[in-house]
Amino acid sequence: MESIGLTIRELRKQKGLTQAALASLVGMSRSTISSIENNTIAEIGIRKVEAILNVFGYTLTAIAQRRRPTLDQLKEAHFHGQ
Template sequence: MDLKEFGAHMAQLRKEKKVSQEQLSHDLSISRATISSLENGTSSDVGIKKILHILDYLGYELTCKEKSPFPTFEELRDAR
């Protein structure tokens, strides 16, 4: 998963919780511009603490798993 895909997923989670970028920004004291750039995959300097803070606020946690040597369905589909 790259930053753009991660950001899109995080935006989807936020929208499912019916939280606006403005509300998230206000509640977590993170600029709306930072949230927007993270969700758009254009931010390369957002620290892991901010990401974890946002995910926690939304009721999620970050987990790691071993990468499979086989392509995912999405990777196969996108390769066409």
């Protein structure tokens, strides 16, 4: 989730908003926004992220994670030139 904080910071700065201004728009404290941006918040609720992203015209989307291949899969693909 570290990247979400960086994304929120970039979007906020692009809009020319302070942390306090963004906090006011979404009904959160400035310290909460700061904690999210700096990845120091213990738990971040999906509704908080969604509310912040909505201010910028973005939505939260889930995508499948890429999984690393297993050793057997690498061997089958002759990854090491065997």
